[in-house]
Amino acid sequence: MYTDAARRSNSTRRFVAVQRLVGLLLMLFSLTMLPPVAVGLYYGEDTIPAFMAGMWITIATGAAIWWPARRERAELKIRDGFLVTVLFWTVLGLFGAIPLYVASDAWHSVIEAIFESVSGLTTTGATMVSQGIDDLPRSINYYRMQLHWLGGMGIIVLAVAVLPMLGIGGMQLYMAETPGPMKNSKLTPRITGTARVLWLVYSSLTLICALIYWALGMSLFDAICHAFSTLSSGGFSTHDASVGYFNSAPIELAVTFFMVVAGSNFALHYLVWERRSLRIYWRDGEFRVYLTLFLVFSVLVCAPLVYYDTYPDVYTAVRRGVFQLVAYATDAGFATADPTHWPTYVPLLIVLSTFMFGCSGSTAGGVKMIRLVLFVKQALRELQRLVHPSAELLIKFDGKTVPNDIVYAVGGFFSVYVGLTIMLTFAMISTGLDVVTAFSAVAACMNNAGPGLGSVNANMAGVSDTGKAILIFAMLLGRLEVFTLLVVFTPSFWRR
Amino acid sequence: MYTDAARRSNSTRRFVAVQRLVGLLLMLFSLTMLPPVAVGLYYGEDTIPAFMAGMWITIATGAAIWWPARRERAELKIRDGFLVTVLFWTVLGLFGAIPLYVASDAWHSVIEAIFESVSGLTTTGATMVSQGIDDLPRSINYYRMQLHWLGGMGIIVLAVAVLPMLGIGGMQLYMAETPGPMKNSKLTPRITGTARVLWLVYSSLTLICALIYWALGMSLFDAICHAFSTLSSGGFSTHDASVGYFNSAPIELAVTFFMVVAGSNFALHYLVWERRSLRIYWRDGEFRVYLTLFLVFSVLVCAPLVYYDTYPDVYTAVRRGVFQLVAYATDAGFATADPTHWPTYVPLLIVLSTFMFGCSGSTAGGVKMIRLVLFVKQALRELQRLVHPSAELLIKFDGKTVPNDIVYAVGGFFSVYVGLTIMLTFAMISTGLDVVTAFSAVAACMNNAGPGLGSVNANMAGVSDTGKAILIFAMLLGRLEVFTLLVVFTPSFWRR
Numbered sequence A, B: 001m002y003t004d005a006a007r008r009s010n011s012t013r014r015f016v017a018v019q020r021l022v023g024l025l026l027m028l029f030s031l032t033m034l035p036p037v038a039v040g041l042y043y044g045e046d047t048i049p050a051f052m053a054g055m056w057i058t059i060a061t062g063a064a065i066w067w068p069a070r071r072e073r074a075e076l077k078i079r080d081g082f083l084v085t086v087l088f089w090t091v092l093g094l095f096g097a098i099p100l101y102v103a104s105d106a107w108h109s110v111i112e113a114i115f116e117s118v119s120g121l122t123t124t125g126a127t128m129v130s131q132g133i134d135d136l137p138r139s140i141n142y143y144r145m146q147l148h149w150l151g152g153m154g155i156i157v158l159a160v161a162v163l164p165m166l167g168i169g170g171m172q173l174y175m176a177e178t179p180g181p182m183k184n185s186k187l188t189p190r191i192t193g194t195a196r197v198l199w200l201v202y203s204s205l206t207l208i209c210a211l212i213y214w215a216l217g218m219s220l221f222d223a224i225c226h227a228f229s230t231l232s233s234g235g236f237s238t239h240d241a242s243v244g245y246f247n248s249a250p251i252e253l254a255v256t257f258f259m260v261v262a263g264s265n266f267a268l269h270y271l272v273w274e275r276r277s278l279r280i281y282w283r284d285g286e287f288r289v290y291l292t293l294f295l296v297f298s299v300l301v302c303a304p305l306v307y308y309d310t311y312p313d314v315y316t317a318v319r320r321g322v323f324q325l326v327a328y329a330t331d332a333g334f335a336t337a338d339p340t341h342w343p344t345y346v347p348l349l350i351v352l353s354t355f356m357f358g359c360s361g362s363t364a365g366g367v368k369m370i371r372l373v374l375f376v377k378q379a380l381r382e383l384q385r386l387v388h389p390s391a392e393l394l395i396k397f398d399g400k401t402v403p404n405d406i407v408y409a410v411g412g413f414f415s416v417y418v419g420l421t422i423m424l425t426f427a428m429i430s431t432g433l434d435v436v437t438a439f440s441a442v443a444a445c446m447n448n449a450g451p452g453l454g455s456v457n458a459n460m461a462g463v464s465d466t467g468k469a470i471l472i473f474a475m476l477l478g479r480l481e482v483f484t485l486l487v488v489f490t491p492s493f494w495r496r
């Protein structure tokens, strides 16, 4: 009885510690509303009160949450990681909506502002602004992209440090590969160390990206904003026409390049940088499959575009096809064309690619390339097993044997992901969308890709309020790799 | 070296034994063309030469295959079971097409006749006859339904005796539950024993079904034909309007009842009959889920039909809704309505039901209810595992613990099934169908359900020749529970 009481009291202490953390997080987040104020001041915009209001509300709430818990320093356990992760995206998503709702009437309701904010932080990049993004105050546009960029920072830590430890859908595979103390269940020191290194890589790449965009002809403002939304695989743009606005092949090439960079593992970028060797990329099995599949899918997308004369010449067909494939597949979601009416299977293939391509440890969404590979290998193994029922068949990846429990966790992850995709698609059909549009909207949000097909391609303002709520849920679900969010809804999670 | 040579020679002997079996099978199958001849004689139709031609070609080919191998009595091994099973459906499918192609110009090409024959034998029930089924000679219509019925006999043995032994996608779960010698790898005695018992159940139920149909007002001919295509979950009809032709609520009720019977486990029917206790049904976990899910789905289907006033009154909405749901879900595929333009999610839900409902050991297609249940349980377990990472979590079904390798085999089965559905859907889109129609056609054929949506609802004559070939492949793939067919294409299968 004594130990039980002690355990319970310890569990209460950890809840208080989570409360402290969320309070701190909010206060920290409130400070991110200052840069947009600076942008607003620089361009003489009337959005300053909105951002200040957002900041004060956020800081006050954060302080009120933090104050009663300020002395609690109980070590967090792995299980608390789920709660912190879920709260990070939901709470920040809510408070991030304040300046949008206050500053502009581009968002007609609270839910539209929350949609935009969550879409920003989850780096989904689907927008509620139906037209006139070009006319939005620059401070607002800057703020939208900054949400992307901050969300991207969160994702990298989530993907490289938190999820492997939580053991989400086989991601414990990557436990051994990140630095820091492994076997203990203390979250904080490990995450801090990994985060610092990866944020440096992320920030450096963003800086390089911005400079290149600027050099290729974007305005400095556009260059910074688009660098934010490229490296985060976000996809918000300062223009209704997205990257198509610039109408420049070199810019499209640069965006394509950095989308591919953002869609691959940032821990890998770190290694390459540390060891000064590009060969490290090619030695990574996931990265190899990622590039190879891009080649295969490029052909599958471009061949029908050329065959059916969708564009006046082959050059345009390939240019539009590859850009749009990479934009969807890396879940960045920029646009130079709308693939809705591209011939035969191409629109569906492009939507399907949003599930598949993102690498683990990237800012992309979806089920992640490594899981796809293990999934296919498991299927092939079942086939082998029929011929050799008594043989022990091992699954290897990158020369290492993958433990069976990881392979099966991947299977469980897939089933839940597919099941939820189907259920959410049905929910979206019920709100009045046709099957393909509904599916593409769910894929766009679950995979944090951004654009869907048809009426949910350029923006999602036309979706009903229920539909918007469903899609907000889908964005969070995808960003939290499904299980992190679902687990918080299970009774046994709260039975400590 | 000696043992290796001996093994190889043994393997050759088993091939020859398979050859002998296929020859015998063909000769036996040729005899099934005699009943249609009798029907033709009775109604004075000019189809007798066509059936006689079919019979002689089949018997001659069978004899030619059998003769050189007639003395080979090597015991077949489990692995040979794959080959026999695949050859059973493909070879009989091919030869079964002969009378159709010769007798009638309703089938415009060889591929259309093969489609019809394979659709018959796999109990898919999708037809190539675009109109005028009512005008077909009765001997032809009888023959079509008889193909269903024979296919159904094959499926029951396949499902209850062969697949569990082959270990397809977790079906070894049922190994322990069928009578006969278990641990040895000899196919023949086990199958013969099980088959005899189950065919008796199958035939008795068919007889009862025919009598009831007749009593409710069908002509004797229609009653026999529809009993054939009900118990086999086939779905061919002697009328363009399918069951809608009779316009009779009692008949629809009887068809619904027997579709549900055909969609559940025939080994269970046998047990109920043997022990004279209906409670055995309810004690079976798979059957309970099957009935419960019918209730849930009936509400999901009928509610929108009522809400959106699809039919003039609630009675008609429920009558049409439940019949069509059961027809699709049990993969029988009869029709009293076309659900293509039913409101919101209903058409897609009905197509989805074709994957889910059929029980193991039934004549229905799809992934089978038991696999669905284990699949969901595995997903929930992965969720539990996150909260209790070190606990050993067992999956139970019907009070028994399901071994992990079975759970994972189910996972592998699902992944391959979903993957192939997606790939075949893409292939069908390439032949010119829109996404929903293509998906529904693939679901209709893979799950051996029969009708799809839109242009592939009433018949599939409008599909291109490539599309027809793809769908024939899909029907075989589904009927052979995917793995049986795929495994024959793996190199290691042939490396003995």
Ligand SMILES: [K+]
Residues within 6 Å of the ligand: A123, A124, A125, A233, A234, A235, A331, A332, A333, A448, A449, A450
């Ligand atoms: K995105």
Ligand SMILES: [K+]
Residues within 6 Å of the ligand: B123, B124, B125, B233, B234, B235, B331, B332, B333, B448, B449, B450
């Ligand atoms: K059928």
